[in-house]
Amino acid sequence: MSELMLNQIQVLLTKLSEDVERMGDLSTEQVNNLLNMLDGLAAHVLGTKAVVAALVKKYPIDLADAEAWLAENTDVNGASYSDILDAARHLVTGEKPSKDLPIA
Numbered sequence: 001m002s003e004l005m006l007n008q009i010q011v012l013l014t015k016l017s018e019d020v021e022r023m024g025d026l027s028t029e030q031v032n033n034l035l036n037m038l039d040g041l042a043a044h045v046l047g048t049k050a051v052v053a054a055l056v057k058k059y060p061i062d063l064a065d066a067e068a069w070l071a072e073n074t075d076v077n078g079a080s081y082s083d084i085l086d087a088a089r090h091l092v093t094g095e096k097p098s099k100d101l102p103i104a
Contacts, residue, residue: 052091063092 066088070076074084086097 049091056092061092063089066092 067085070081070084070088074081083097083099086099089095090097
């Protein structure tokens with residue numbers, strides 16, 4: 001192989017290495033952005049849960065009303081419906097969910 005070809009291969013390998021490194025940096029940045037967004041979402045959900053729990057204590061509601069609203073406005077056959085129902089039951093009655101929910 002000529003020296004010119006070897007030099008071209010070396011240049012291409014260097015460029016490839018730099019591109020792979022840049023992809024890794026972008027991926028890390030995107031993961032960090034996603035985690036920051038999830039932290040913000042969790043903070044808002046937990047804050048909202050605190051407000052709703054305080055309101056329910058002060059102004060009790062009937063669990064059947066919450067269940068009826070869920071039945072009308074969510075997919076009762078969806079995979080997460082039982083988790084949603086458990087979360088609503090927990091807010092209204094204080095009853096612990098039947099399993100650990102992602103955001104307690």
